[in-house]
Amino acid sequence: MKYNAVTVTQLNKYLKDRFDEDENLNAILVKGEISNFKNHYTGHLYFTLKDENSLIKCIMFKSYAEKLAFKPKDGMKVMVFGSVSVFERDGVYQIYVKNMIEDGIGDLHEKFEQLKAKLEKEGLFDTSHKKQIPLYPKVVGVLTSQTGAVIRDIINVSTRRNPNVYIRLLPVPVQGPGAAEQIAEKIKIMNDKKLADVIIIGRGGGSLEDIWPFNEEIVARAIYDSELPIISAVGHETDFTIADFVADLRAPTPSAAAELAVPDVYELRQKINQYQNRYRMALKKKIELMRLRYEKCMRSRAFTDPTRKMKDEYVMIDSFIKRLEIKMRNIQKDKINQYIALTTKLDTMSPLKTLTRGYSLVEKDNEIVKSVKQLHFDDEIKIRFFDGEKMAKILEQK
Amino acid sequence: MSKDNFEESMKKLEEIVTELENGNLNLDESVSKFEEGMKLAKQCNHILEDAEKKITILLENNGEIKEEKFDVEQ
Numbered sequence: 177m178k179y180n181a182v183t184v185t186q187l188n189k190y191l192k193d194r195f196d197e198d199e200n201l202n203a204i205l206v207k208g209e210i211s212n213f214k215n216h217y218t219g220h221l222y223f224t225l226k227d228e229n230s231l232i233k234c235i236m237f238k239s240y241a242e243k244l245a246f247k248p249k250d251g252m253k254v255m256v257f258g259s260v261s262v263f264e265r266d267g268v269y270q271i272y273v274k275n276m277i278e279d280g281i282g283d284l285h286e287k288f289e290q291l292k293a294k295l296e297k298e299g300l301f302d303t304s305h306k307k308q309i310p311l312y313p314k315v316v317g318v319l320t321s322q323t324g325a326v327i328r329d330i331i332n333v334s335t336r337r338n339p340n341v342y343i344r345l346l347p348v349p350v351q352g353p354g355a356a357e358q359i360a361e362k363i364k365i366m367n368d369k370k371l372a373d374v375i376i377i378g379r380g381g382g383s384l385e386d387i388w389p390f391n392e393e394i395v396a397r398a399i400y401d402s403e404l405p406i407i408s409a410v411g412h413e414t415d416f417t418i419a420d421f422v423a424d425l426r427a428p429t430p431s432a433a434a435e436l437a438v439p440d441v442y443e444l445r446q447k448i449n450q451y452q453n454r455y456r457m458a459l460k461k462k463i464e465l466m467r468l469r470y471e472k473c474m475r476s477r478a479f480t481d482p483t484r485k486m487k488d489e490y491v492m493i494d495s496f497i498k499r500l501e502i503k504m505r506n507i508q509k510d511k512i513n514q515y516i517a518l519t520t521k522l523d524t525m526s527p528l529k530t531l532t533r534g535y536s537l538v539e540k541d542n543e544i545v546k547s548v549k550q551l552h553f554d555d556e557i558k559i560r561f562f563d564g565e566k567m568a569k570i571l572e573q574k
Numbered sequence: 575m576s577k578d579n580f581e582e583s584m585k586k587l588e589e590i591v592t593e594l595e596n597g598n599l600n601l602d603e604s605v606s607k608f609e610e611g612m613k614l615a616k617q618c619n620h621i622l623e624d625a626e627k628k629i630t631i632l633l634e635n636n637g638e639i640k641e642e643k644f645d646v647e648q
Contacts, residue, residue, distance in 0.1 A: 340627045451590075455590060
């Protein structure tokens with residue numbers, strides 16, 4: 177009997193061909209837990225995927241591994257997508273992983289959306305509730321891990337913008353169990369003791385699981401209840417957390433948060449300078465305007481020929497006086513005429529006038545004698561003629 | 575006015591600038607606004623210069639907060 181043996185190589189080659197022909201094995205999604213994880217210096221990832229009963233080897237080449245959004249590690253539950261094939265040299269079959277995501281993340285997404293909807297309905301995201309970030313906070317409070325890039329970035333950016341910045345770091349764990357409770361408590365402490373004028377809470381980017389504390393309700397409510405304005409800075413540009421929605425301001429990165437919290441003092445100084453220049457200019461313009469008005473006034477006739485007005489008045493007064501004089505003279509003349517008329521009339525009525533016609537007047541003791549009975553023997557009388565008087569004596573005795 | 579109130583001072587300064595630029599004030603008012611502006615600008619600059627750089631870490635111990643200088647590990 178002749179045995180038709182194949183070589184090991186032939187067998188493995190045959191098996192590889194059979195694997196590769198299988199459509200199911202060419203594009204397969206497998207879930208399991210990572211163990212034996214090795215990040216090779218070449219950049220390829222080697223690990224095994226296991227569940228309670230079974231395990232399978234996995235390899236993820238550098239070109240795919242580079243695109244991963246998270247850092248895989250032992251114990252992590254993942255879903256891998258790739259093809260199953262045979263490594264001929266070792267006679268093992270393994271998964272050639274093209275992409276990998278964290279498992280259970282679907283649940284987290286759902287939890288995220290549910291909480292988001294709930295809090296939104298409650299009004300925790302309302303813009304009307306959002307507080308203004310002060311223009312120039314005296315103290316910037318930072319809630320983050322005391323180690324790592326986040327606090328370093330914040331300090332760097334802040335000091336660059338304001339060399340005299342005052343930063344108070346209150347360290348908090350930013351991932352793992354209990355982190356959310358700690359963050360919420362520290363927000364309350366900052367508020368109770370008024371330790372800052374503005375608070376930055378943040379952490380670097382990471383898997384949805386890593387940043388999960390910032391999606392917890394307790395943190396959201398602590399942010400909402402905070403009287404101090406809060407800037408959230410979680411992860412990188414695209415990661416949105418519940419904390420971001422509740423916060424008074426959302427910064428895409430911790431560095432950006434520092435820029436929002438700490439004003440650039442050079443810019444502020446410039447702004448003050450600009451204000452100074454502007455009001456100086458405004459006052460200058462005002463004064464210039466007043467000067468022009470003044471000059472216009474000074475050019476007016478009142479100032480260029482100040483006596484003219486006076487001259488005019490003199491002329492007027494003169495003419496008044498003249499008119500007054502004429503009036504006076506007329507009155508005087510009238511009065512004289514009246515006087516002449518009256519004296520003429522008086523003259524004609526005078527008794528002296530009668531004397532000229534040959535009558536005479538007898539007076540005794542300076543009284544006119546009207547009757548013969550007034551006269552007695554030897555009385556002296558005065559006889560008045562028109563041209564003089566003579567004394568006489570009564571000669572008759574009876 | 576409180577020394578802390580940088581923001582308010584800046585706002586007032588801006589108002590004064592606008593008022594002066596509108597030119598509706600008489601000369602006396604303009605001059606007094608100008609003087610107020612000078613005072614505010616000086617105040618603002620003073621607040622900026624007066625600050626002192628401090629990077630601290632707050633350490634909590636039984637509800638007591640202790641503040642210490644914080645050095646960033648590079």
